[in-house]
Amino acid sequence: MNDQQIDELIRRALKDQSQVPVHLEERLERHIDRLAADEKKSVRIPMYRNRIRRWCVAASILLVLGVGTTAYFSASDARPKDTFDNPEEAAMAAEQALTLLSQNLNKGFGEMNQARQEMEKIHAVVTKHINDQTK
Structure with a gap:
């Protein structure tokens, strides 16, 4: 039953007291109580939203x-550790690494010099052909 139907029943009851159905008043009270309970249930929904929001x-x-x-305490442990306990071994390893680097650089420079010499030869040949054709 909706509110309009309830109003209509009340109007009919007030017009003619002799035709009031049996237990109409009790049924109306129960219906009104149910509507009030439904309103209370709809009020509880925001409370759950507030709880969820608080938990989030x-x-x-x-x-x-x-x-x-975690970031604060792990940053203090991030310091690099020495790979050698003996400083003499560390110096020898560093010297070997620098020697290897030097050898590779020298090898690269040698190949670069060979490429430069070949480019000079090609340039000389091209220049000679250009000069021959312009004469």
Whole structure:
């Protein structure tokens, strides 16, 4: 029953007291109580939303604190450690690495000099042919 039907029943009852159905008043009270209970149920929905919102905010704060704490404490452990315990061994390893680097650089420079010489030869041949054709 909706509100219009209830109003119509009340009007009919007030017009003619002798034709009032049996237990109409009780049925109307029950219906009104049900409508009031439905309104209360609809009010509870935002409370659940507030709870969910509070849980989300709390979880976000805990997540930020956890990530921040982890980053702070792991940064202090990120210092590089020595690979050699003996300084003499470390110096010999560094010398070997620098020697290898020097050998590779010298090899690269040698190949670059060969390429430069070949380019000079090609340039000389091209220049000679250009000069021969212009004469």
